[in-house]
Amino acid sequence: MNKNRSLLFLIKNIEVEYPQTFKKLKYEVDFPIFEKQVVLFTGRSGIGKSTLFLLLNGILSKIYSCNISGDVFYFNGNTYENIIENYPENIKKRLGYLGQNPYTQIVNPRVIDELVFGMENHQFSKEEMNRNAVKFSNLFGLSYKLNDKTKTLSGGYCQRLNLASIVSYEPDIILLDEPVSFLDSNAAKSFYNTIKSIKGEKTIIIIEHLFEQILDIVDNALIFVNGDEKPDEKIISIIKGKEYGIARVSPENKISQIEREKEYIQIESKEVFEKDKEINIKENNIKEKLYSLLKIEPKREIKEEIKIKLKAENVFFRYNRNSEFIFENLNFEFESGQVIGIIGENGCGKSTFLQLVSGILKPEKGSVKIIYPNKKSNESNKKTYKYVSILFQNPESSFFFPLVKDEILHQIKKEKEIDENLLELIHPNFFDIVQNFNRSAFTLSEGEKRRLGFIIQLLMNRPIRLYDEPTYAQDYNRVESMNKIMKYCKKQNILQIIVSHDFDFLKTICDRVYLIKNKGLEFLY
Structure with missing residues (x-):
């Protein structure tokens, strides 16, 4: 298969140590990447796939100032060099990189300026820039948005x-890190058709968790596993006859876990306590350790939730008086215990819909009401935040503190207790609270950030919960865990509204699914 292709990269054993954190990753790997191949990177969320991307494009050492050792050889004709020791300038001119977070990569105020920015840096002529700007703006459905401000774009756009x-x-x-996660089905299909059209002309490396749709174009795959674990059987069954390699990633701490047990933790109440040095955080004592860290008491019995209704009547909304209405005469009624799915094309108003429900945005006409005991049913609730929590499309919007522990402790400081059933669903399979307790939330992987944002929302314990693309950057197992958590919340009488392009996920969890179309909601099933 690779006899007639030149070797481009050879990835050998690597160690990466992030500064000012306890995180150190050891990669046990021996994997070749050939010119003009399409290569898939896949594996559990947060294991280190994106870190390897950052290494390949030179960002890891220069921007993150990581300490890196090992061998990643770059072959250029008859010569080769280790890019860990010296990152060649000619790679920069050859390489394009799409990061996980679509918001952080845009630097220009207008769409057209951002579109031509890379071509300007690579010294394209005006004729070439104009030709490619027309070609790719049409391909990606941007032609009518070229003069728009980039800050007004949805995550999909x-x-x-x-x-x-x-x-x-x-x-x-x-290098494409989860390239279609924010795209609607038509845009995702169009993008991968583009990739198919250039297959054999470019070297394309794609990180994907839900990769069935691209298997027909993949030449080779690298499966990331944790230490000595076996590769996920579901991944192997899907890849089937494809060639693949294994990257065994072992996270280590710069100091031992027992030494970390001797740290002091500052709690929100300003009470300082020294954790028990003898606590064994493995096996049977993991719960005790967790409750010690959180300084809470578990509870099994959940108070019966009171039914509420969420009702919109004749809602009209637009962002300014000179723009078109995004919603016209919008009406709906949902109630406690329901799981509602919302789908639609990029830019149709899905995130706007959630912000209207949450009270972040106010309708120009009409009203969104929360009908609750001791409130008049015809009175719009002016304190919606007391009843609604939201997982934003960009999870960093939910972070306010320097460390993961501060985010979690802030949410539970009042009650000093947590539903033990819920905690068992969260820790450690969905999100390892102990391992990440002293990490900065902003240094987590995009998948870990989304799970932390999801947990923060759970701990707020609001009767209405809104999720904007919750399964983004999640592997199969984490999606399944999220499904179980949402079903548990449904039993607790929580109203949950999910905006997602992951229609397969919605089918497993939702009571109703609506399509945003013609400036309103169209019932699908």
Whole structure:
């Protein structure tokens, strides 16, 4: 299969140590990447796939100042060099990189400026820039948004713009980290058709968790596993006859776990306590350790939740008087215990819908009401935040403190207790609270950030919970865990509204699914 192709990268054993954190990753791997291949990177969320991308594009050492050792050889004709020791300048001119978070990669105020930014840096002529700007703005559905401000774009359109900007300057090597997670089904299909059209011309490396749709174009795969664990049987069954390699990633701490047990933790109440040095955090004592860290008492019995209703009547909304209405005469009624799915094309107003429900945005006409005991049914609730929590499309919008422990402790400081059933669903399989307790939330992987944002929302214990693309950057097992948590919340009488492009996930959890169309909600099932 690779006899007639030249070797481009050879990835050998690597160690990466992030500064000012306890995180150190050891990669046991021996994996070749050949010119003009399409290569899939997959594995559990947060294991270190994106870290390897950052190493390949030179960001890891220069921007993150990581300490890196090992061998990643770059072959250029008859010569090769270790990019860990010296990152060659000619790779930069050949390489395009799409990061996980679509918001953080945009630097220009207008769409057209962002689209041509890469071409300008690579010294394209005006004729070439104009030609490619027209070609790729049409391909990614951006032609009517070229004069828009980038800050007004939805997450899906930010992703389209990033993809268009990268592909337009025609790099030889393209690194794509979860490229279609924010795209609707039509845009995702169009993008991968583009990848198919350039297959055999470019070297393309793609990180994907839900990768069935691209298997027909993948030449080789690298499966990331934790230490000595076996590869996920579901991944192996899906990949089937494809060639694949294994990257065994072992996270280590710069100091031992027992030494970390001797640390002091500052609690929100300003009470300081020294954790028990003898606590064994493995096996049977993991719960005791967790409750010690959180300084809470578990509870099994859950108070019966009171029924509420969420009702919209004749809602009209637009962002300013000179723009078109996004919603016209919008009406709906949902109630406690329901799980509602919302789908639609990029830019149709899905995130806007959640912000209207949450009270972040106010309708120009009409009202969104929460009908609750001791409140008049015809009175709009002016304190919606007391009843609603939201997982934003960008999970960093939910972070306010320097460390994971501060985010979690802030939410539970009043009650000093947590539902033990819920905690068992969260820790450690969905999110390892103990391992990440002293990490900065902003240094987590995108998948871990989303799970932390999800947990923060759970701990707020609001009767209405809104989720904007919750399964983004999650592997199969974490999606299954999220499904179980949402079903548990349903039993607790929580009203949950999910905006997602992951229709398969919605089918497993939702009571009703609606399509945003013609400036309103259209019932699907």
